Amino acid sequence: MPHTDCEPPDTSPVSWPSNLNDWFWQLRHRITTVGQLEKIINLTVEEKRAIQYSNKIFKMAITPYFASLLSKDDPNCPLRKQCIPSLQEFKTNINEMSDPCGEEEDSPVPGLIHRYPDRVLLLATDTCATYCRHCTRRRIVGSSETRMSTANFHQAVNYIKEHKEIRDVLISGGDPLLLSDEKLEYFLKTLRSIETIEVIRIGTRAPVTLPQRITEKLCSMLKKYQPLYISIHFNHPKEITAESKKACNLLSDSGIPLGSQSVLLKGINDKPQIIMTLMHELLKIRVRPYYIYQCDLAKGTSHFRTNISAGIKIIDSLRGHTTGYAVPTYVIDAPGGGGKVPIGPEYLISKSKSGVIIKNYEGKMFVYPENGKPFTQEEIDKANRQFSFVKK
Numbered sequence: 001m002p003h004t005d006c007e008p009p010d011t012s013p014v015s016w017p018s019n020l021n022d023w024f025w026q027l028r029h030r031i032t033t034v035g036q037l038e039k040i041i042n043l044t045v046e047e048k049r050a051i052q053y054s055n056k057i058f059k060m061a062i063t064p065y066f067a068s069l070l071s072k073d074d075p076n077c078p079l080r081k082q083c084i085p086s087l088q089e090f091k092t093n094i095n096e097m098s099d100p101c102g103e104e105e106d107s108p109v110p111g112l113i114h115r116y117p118d119r120v121l122l123l124a125t126d127t128c129a130t131y132c133r134h135c136t137r138r139r140i141v142g143s144s145e146t147r148m149s150t151a152n153f154h155q156a157v158n159y160i161k162e163h164k165e166i167r168d169v170l171i172s173g174g175d176p177l178l179l180s181d182e183k184l185e186y187f188l189k190t191l192r193s194i195e196t197i198e199v200i201r202i203g204t205r206a207p208v209t210l211p212q213r214i215t216e217k218l219c220s221m222l223k224k225y226q227p228l229y230i231s232i233h234f235n236h237p238k239e240i241t242a243e244s245k246k247a248c249n250l251l252s253d254s255g256i257p258l259g260s261q262s263v264l265l266k267g268i269n270d271k272p273q274i275i276m277t278l279m280h281e282l283l284k285i286r287v288r289p290y291y292i293y294q295c296d297l298a299k300g301t302s303h304f305r306t307n308i309s310a311g312i313k314i315i316d317s318l319r320g321h322t323t324g325y326a327v328p329t330y331v332i333d334a335p336g337g338g339g340k341v342p343i344g345p346e347y348l349i350s351k352s353k354s355g356v357i358i359k360n361y362e363g364k365m366f367v368y369p370e371n372g373k374p375f376t377q378e379e380i381d382k383a384n385r386q387f388s389f390v391k392k
């Protein structure tokens with residue numbers, strides 16, 4: 001892959017025991033200590049200290065599979081920075097919050113967030129295979145490593161049944177694919193039995209951090225609960241390996257449409273060329289880019305945060321320059337619970353009774369007349385002034 005910041009990983013499982021393809025084995029052997037990680041990569045003094053203290057704020061856990069993708073010597077490896085704690089996490093910026101998207105306030109019953117009129121978010125577990133250091137839900141994720149209790153699930157189900165306007169349930173966490181097939185099926189079957197539910201979605205990072213989880217058995221179970229959509233958290237082209245590709249193929253072949261959600265992360269993927277490569281690689285494995293998130297204001301994540309203008313520039317570099325399917329929506333999840341707000345380059349230069357003046361991807365101006373009323377010279381001059389302002 002051309003645009004990577006550290007040497008390519010050795011993913012060939014030549015010397016791996018056969019049970020490496022077993023997801024239970026991967027979970028049982030998650031790396032959680034300096035001693036275990038040191039056997040695989042050369043840690044810096046800073047990384048070691050951060051790992052030692054990380055349990056106090058947000059635990060470290062890395063699957064052996066994901067660890068095999070990390071650069072052995074480069075602490076700036078884009079995958080290394082996503083899963084190895086940094087001392088920077090111990091600093092809280094004044095804008096940061098424990099619940100940056102105001103989820104607690106929109107939670108009518110435990111584990112359920114009802115923000116938008118017709119859809120809800122269900123937090124099915126607080127466990128992940130590998131904990132992302134940029135996690136927005138680090139206030140709860142990983143703390144107890146438990147799944148939603150049956151009592152809480154039924155409270156959520158009752159709420160959904162009582163609110164007939166809800167037609168879409170997004171199961172997230174934590175990572176819902178860390179539930180057993182049986183538990184997950186129980187959740188899906190129960191939700192599917194609610195007449196008003198049209199669409200079920202799962203948000204996961206399993207194809208990236210635990211691709212072994214995507215088994216044929218899992219897929220034939222998921223297949224029964226269509227329409228089911230899966231959104232996968234991919235952040236860097238190096239995460240697309242033979243294993244993750246196979247996992248995505250199995251899901252797609254089961255008729256499950258796949259989308260991606262990426263977080264813009266400083267020094268990891270905040271360059272147009274890296275995102276362009278990632279989007280192209282995703283389309284090649286039948287994953288349709290869905291969202292790119294501005295990094296939420298979660299406590300201890302300021303070292304990951306890019307400027308909004310970097311995000312706008314990335315979208316500007318995609319739209320029109322490549323396949324429309326490769327262009328995700330860049331969103332800010334509004335602090336305090338406003339929901340996802342799309343932001344991006346400005347294509348509408350001006351709007352008047354005569355119509356609109358627009359900018360294309362090459363930066364050329366075009367006039368789209370409406371109402372059969374010609375644009376006045378004054379309107380065009382004004383648009384030109386605004387245009388030179390937008391261009392800056």
Ligand SMILES: *Cc1c(COP(=O)(O)O)cnc(C)c1O
Nearest residue numbers: 113114115116119120121170340
């Ligand atoms: C992201 C999110 C959703 C789903 O939003 P879509 O734009 O429909 O993908 C629903 N509820 C909450 C609380 C969310 O954060």
